[in-house]
Amino acid sequence: MRELRPWMAAAAVVGFLAVGFGAFAAHGITDPKAKEWMHTGANYAIVHGLGVFAAAFAVSQGARGARLVPPLFLAGVAIFSGSLFAMALGGPRWLGAITPIGGTLFLVGWAALAVALMRKSRF
Template sequence: MGPWFRVAAVGGLLCVGFGAFAAHGITDPKAQEWLKTGALYGFVHVLAVFAAGQRSGRGASLAPPLFLAGLVLFSGSLWAMGLGAPRWLGAITPLGGLAFMAGWAALAWSRPRS
């Protein structure tokens, strides 16, 4: 799995931290929603990085960087807004969603290396 393992582990740490902060450290309902959504989607895709690492083939090797790009763009933009960043940052969020989707597509069409 290479370097993606460590990056995904850090992503998992961030997801748990932001999810806990949303639940216990912030009172604004919109900010809580952004933080929780970012944590949920991020954590699912961190786990997907670990699962993709168990497969071989070209599509499987493309999936981890796409999932992690989605984590940065999707979850990261939501977390930033939850912490007070300007709302225009939400324009980046769909790009992260597209990266998540591209990662799943890469896995769907992956073929084992021969």
């Protein structure tokens, strides 16, 4: 479990940032499109931050393959949510072209978690 501690700490930071970006979207952004990007990024960040904790729990219960999930989810947050946050804050629109890479990392992470849990004989 000790090797998962940095991933869990990173997930807590993601949760903190997701709440902050979500609050900023609600109270500090007036452009509707930017507000939508910020909310979407915050929602996906919080869900996948919590997913890191779920994966850590699965690892602690012996689902060793779930060790792949935290880096996949956190990279997904950085790319998916990060690109949306950047665009909402005035970054170039071409960043939208990399957003699906983050989404793909989320999908791979969920698939890896499912496989790891299916391979685990019992909890």
